[in-house]
Each structure stands twice: as structure tokens, then as C-alpha cells.
Amino acid sequence: MMKSFYITTAIDYANGKPHLGHAYEKVLTDVVARFRRLMGDEVYFLTGIDEHGQKVQQSAGER
Numbered sequence: 073m074m075k076s077f078y079i080t081t082a083i084d085y086a087n088g089k090p091h092l093g094h095a096y097e098k099v100l101t102d103v104v105a106r107f108r109r110l111m112g113d114e115v116y117f118l119t120g121i122d123e124h125g126q127k128v129q130q131s132a133g134e135r
């Protein structure tokens with residue numbers, strides 16, 4: 073029987089600069105998702121950005 077496996081990444085802010093930590097998290101999460109698929113699990117891999125958050129609004133107001 074196929075098991076469901078859910079894995080997510082943190083939501084990145086659209087106004088923040090990308091850094092090595094972002095890449096590390098995405099690559100590591102992808103590795104885990106691929107491994108679980110190889111093991112026969114049904115994997116749901118979710119990621120996204122926070123483009124409507126308060127910090128984005130504040131940053132836009134400062135520009």
C-alpha cells in the first residue's frame with residue numbers, strides 16, 4: 073500500500089535577498105522527497121513565497 077508523505081519548505085519573502093540557506097533548504101527537501109518517491113511513497117512537495125505579507129507591504133512603502 074502506498075503511503076502519503078507531505079514535505080514543505082519555509083515560505084520565502086519576495087522582498088528578501090536570496091542566500092545560501094535558501095538553496096540548502098530547497099535542495100535538502102528535494103533530496104528527501106526524491107528518496108521517499110524511490111521508496112514507493114506518494115509524495116506531496118510544497119513550496120512557495122509570501123508575496124502578500126506585511127513585511128512586503130512595509131518594504132514597498134519604504135521605496
